[in-house]
Amino acid sequence: xxxxxxxxxxxxxxxxxxxxxxxxxxxxxxxxxxxxxxxxxxxxxxxxxxxxxxxxxxxxxxxxxxxxxxxxxxxxxxxxxxxxxxxxxxxxxxxxxxxxxxxxxxxxxxxxxxxxxxxxxxxxxxxxxxxxxxxxxxxxxxxxxxxxxxxxxxxxxxxxxxxxxxxxxxxxxxxxxxxxxxxxxxxxxxxxxxxxxxxxxxxxxxxxxxxxxxxxxxxxxxxxxxxx
Numbered sequence: 672x673x674x675x676x677x678x679x680x681x682x683x684x685x686x687x688x689x690x691x692x693x694x695x696x697x698x699x700x701x702x703x704x705x706x707x708x709x710x711x712x713x714x715x716x717x718x719x720x721x722x723x724x725x726x727x728x729x730x731x732x733x734x735x736x737x738x739x740x741x742x743x744x745x746x747x748x749x750x751x752x753x754x755x756x757x758x759x760x761x762x763x764x765x766x767x768x769x770x771x772x773x774x775x776x777x778x779x780x781x782x783x784x785x786x787x788x789x790x791x792x793x794x795x796x797x798x799x800x801x802x803x804x805x806x807x808x809x810x811x812x813x814x815x816x817x818x819x820x821x822x823x824x825x826x827x828x829x830x831x832x833x834x835x836x837x838x839x840x841x842x843x844x845x846x847x848x849x850x851x852x853x854x855x856x857x858x859x860x861x862x863x864x865x866x867x868x869x870x871x872x873x874x875x876x877x878x879x880x881x882x883x884x885x886x887x888x889x890x891x892x893x894x895x896x897x898x899x
Contacts, residue, residue, distance in 0.1 A: 673836055674753050675866055679703055681710050681717075720749060722756045725835030725872040726774050730756055759836050768835065771798050771872065775805060799838045799896045801831045801873035813894065818879060825882035827861065830894045834866055834874035839897040842878035846890040857881055858892065 678700045680688055685702060692700045703709045713721055713729055722731035731752050738745045759768045766783045773779070781787065781804075783795035790807035803809035812831040817824055832840055843851040844858040852858070858880050867873040880892055 673834065673864065674757050675834075677701060679709055679715070681715075682708075722752055724756060724770050725768075725833065726770065727868070727870065728774075757835070766795060767798055768837065770835065771833070774872070775803075795838075796896060798833055799840075801833045801867075801869075801871055803871060815892070820879075820882070823882045825880045826890070826892055827877055827879040828892050828894065829875050829877045831867065831873045831875055832864075833872050834864065835872055840876060841895045841897050842892060843895065844880050844890055844892050848891055851893070855881075 676698060678691065678698050680691070680700065680702050682703050682705065688700065688702060691698070709715065715721055716734060718735040720733045720735060721729055722733070724730050733749050733752055738748070740746050740749065760770070761768050763769075763779045765779075765781075767779075767781055769779060772781050775781075776787075781794050783793060785794045786792065787794065787804050788807040790810060792802070792810060794804055796802075796811065797804040800811040802811055812829075814829040816827050816829070818827045819825070826844075828842070830840060830842075841853055842858050842860070843853045845851045858878055861877040861879045864874040864876055867875055878892065878894065880890065
């Protein structure tokens with residue numbers, strides 16, 4: 672379960688951004704523009720909390736002027752609205768969330784082993800790695816990069832996954848493509864998920880290979896989808 676909160680400033684209030692975007696503010700703060708026009712497209716009123724699903728579609732709204740959060744009961748209502756939106760519902764218990772199936776196919780008829788676009792990637796993997804199950808050119812995204820923590824080179828990979836939760840991603844490293852290790856001393860997760868805001872429910876996770884002092888980057892990295 673994952674909840675992410677963003678702040679949107681309306682177009683007429685740009686002058687007040689500095690009052691919010693201060694060093695100690697942990698809330699990501701975005702300025703609306705005439706090109707995006709988020710406030711009008713989503714019919715936002717002043718002090719609205721707009722609740723979105725994993726595909727950035729509005730599913731609820733709670734106004735903080737009408738519902739002052741000084742009230743513990745109202746805080747609990749808002750908390751529950753956020754938690755309800757974050758829960759993965761799989762009413763047909765096939766391993767594919769209802770929100771994912773209805774977004775792409777307007778039904779719950781898909782099965783995890785199906786391959787709608789014929790690209791050799793089943794629906795279970797398309798869902799877990801946040802690719803488009805209706806586009807054969809949209810496959811799992813894995814981006815390698817060489818990083819230098821402490822001046823020592825290491826291989827890191829960024830992988831896209833479904834932001835709403837689901838299967839666990841396990842990164843492993845090997846020097847010979849035979850023996851693989853997921854031990855933190857070999858490879859570890861870097862930071863937290865970063866929402867891609869790509870319209871496909873995607874977020875990015877990064878894994879980094881541990882590097883020995885003075886060693887050049889070597890070996891291989893793979894990321895596996897592990898069923899919950």
